[in-house]
Amino acid sequence: MVAQKFRAWIKSKQRMESVASMTWHKDELSRITTRLNGVLSAHLPDDIAHMRSTGLFDKTDVEIFEGDILEWHYSEVPLQQCGVYAITWKNGAFRLGLNDGETLFDFIDDLDWFEVVGNIYENPDLLEVGACSN
Incomplete structure (x- = not known):
């Protein structure tokens, strides 16, 4: 079994960090330990x-x-198209979502057409209509 990998957006610090561990108590997440530049920090789930x-x-x-x-x-x-999508988890699978919060597409097999350009916390402006670069 492969261990799941996580990262975390730290709201109070407005930055992304890798998750070192997650602590659960009575089926609820009670603490997340993150790592940034080798330094561990504990955070409350909120x-x-x-x-x-x-x-x-x-x-x-x-x-x-x-x-x-x-x-x-x-x-x-003769077809040239582009699109910007956020990755979301819905109905047991990762999906490509449009900014309307409702339209979701299944991941396609050919990831050679996709490139990570940011994330919803650090770059929300990338989800605006017409944000594709050429």
């Missing part, structure tokens, strides 16, 4: 937004996490 790794990698070999923003480019002639 100060954290934790995100699971999808186990997938984008076209540049960057690991894709829940909450990441992916840009999609398809440029086979």
